[in-house]
Amino acid sequence: MNLNFKLKIIFMNNHLLIKKRLRYTKFIGLIIARLPYIGCVILTGSLARGNANQNSDIDIMIIARAGRIFSARFFVNTFGTIFGMKRSKDETKNHAGKFCFNYFVSDNYLMLPTGRGEKIDRYCAEDYSRSKFMAGDYQLHEEFLYKNRKLFNQYGHSIKLDRFTPTHQCVNINRQTPYTTSRFERWVRQYQIRKIESDPITKKYPNLIVYNDKELRFHPPSLKLRRTSPPKKRGPILRKERA
Numbered sequence: 001m002n003l004n005f006k007l008k009i010i011f012m013n014n015h016l017l018i019k020k021r022l023r024y025t026k027f028i029g030l031i032i033a034r035l036p037y038i039g040c041v042i043l044t045g046s047l048a049r050g051n052a053n054q055n056s057d058i059d060i061m062i063i064a065r066a067g068r069i070f071s072a073r074f075f076v077n078t079f080g081t082i083f084g085m086k087r088s089k090d091e092t093k094n095h096a097g098k099f100c101f102n103y104f105v106s107d108n109y110l111m112l113p114t115g116r117g118e119k120i121d122r123y124c125a126e127d128y129s130r131s132k133f134m135a136g137d138y139q140l141h142e143e144f145l146y147k148n149r150k151l152f153n154q155y156g157h158s159i160k161l162d163r164f165t166p167t168h169q170c171v172n173i174n175r176q177t178p179y180t181t182s183r184f185e186r187w188v189r190q191y192q193i194r195k196i197e198s199d200p201i202t203k204k205y206p207n208l209i210v211y212n213d214k215e216l217r218f219h220p221p222s223l224k225l226r227r228t229s230p231p232k233k234r235g236p237i238l239r240k241e242r243a
Helices: 003-032 045-049 069-082 118-129 138-147 149-154 183-198 200-204 223-227
Strands: 038-044 058-064 099-106 132-136 209-211 215-218
Touching: 003 038, 003 045, 003 058, 003 069, 003 132, 038 045, 038 069, 038 138, 045 058, 045 118, 058 069, 058 138, 069 099, 069 183, 069 215, 118 138, 118 149, 132 138, 138 149, 183 200, 183 209
Parallel strands: 058 099
Antiparallel strands: 038 058, 038 132, 099 215, 209 215
């Protein structure tokens, strides 16, 4: 069996894997979209880019209703935890096909923050320009892409504008949606902020973890990479001389 034939088999297997996981993500997205305060479910990461492999997880972005972002995260994480589909922080566990709910944004704040360093801005442009709509309000995903088109174009990830139907709401940077914070939202907000701030990863990577009423972003470096220590220097190898 030559090398080209092996590569062709690997490519076909990855293609089938991606199609299978896209169908699975679409199905789960339809369920998540029916949870309280969920506006739109969007696929990001390697699966959206089309280069996922057998060990890849599934990155999900959630657009939540204004004033309910912490409640939306509570229901999504609870759903994922109960049914065993949420990715664990423990890097020793298998994350293949698990959902990583790493980005929540309010529907009245769809602009990606910039100025946090070229590396982060470039990552956001590459990742979110290739995002795929899964379920919920399709117009929210279009509006998200439309508002961030300048950032995408800046790093060479152009978006075809004929995919969009800009409305009056898209012209404004932030949709003005009046809302009142519920008692439940205040409670889950306090609980989640205490839990996030007590995590040592938050203090170590403050620029990569964001938590406020408009945006919840969790993109710390891989735990596996953080635990990797530099290779130890070996001493000179002593060879025994033959008698």
